[in-house]
Amino acid sequence: QAVVTQEPSLTVSPGGTVTLTCGSSTGAVTNDHYSYWFQQKPGLAPRTLIYDTTARHSWTPARFSGSLLGGKAALTLSGAQPEDEAEFYCLLHYSGVRVFGGGTKLTVL
């Protein structure tokens, strides 16, 4: 099965902008992978931020946006807040199979 890769850790300053990426071992990530992004804080279940590459849920702050960038899925956080510090996971669809990335620990400092 495919391997999905993410940056293990990133740091952003409060108010700053950061982009997390999600790559596929099978090649370029496209809209056909229906990229998803999840945020998880310690002790809690994951929460979906982005679905179908770019769509936000009603509860997703507008400072989070999804895109395709350089053959990868990307999650951009513009105007980071202290409460955004968390683990972020991407998920790609490969026909019926789903694969998570290893996660990015985002520090707001």
Added chain:
Amino acid sequence: EVQLVESGGGLVHPGGSLRLSCEASGFSVSTHRMNWVRQAPGKGLEWISNIGPSSSAKYYADSVKGRFTISRDDDKNSLYLQMSHLRAEDTAMYYCAREPWLNWGQGTLVTVSS
């Protein structure tokens, strides 16, 4: 309100079996692709299986193929995961989730240990 509630977790010996349940409310499991995802202590998320609306379309991660079986009971509006030949590395919190990944349960903990 959409809700997913997992149950059935617990302590099991290596080689043993366990059946997890996920009871849904606020929607019908028969009309959505439903997934099981697990997270080992201190580790990342791992997708392990899903079942499509037709029930014939079932997919598994290589790590559980041949040992775990996903199923669904539309009358009980519930999703199941039958786990057998359990190993220490199956120790994890197990979540069910509804596609398009709108909703997650709170998880049920499975511990495989002698």
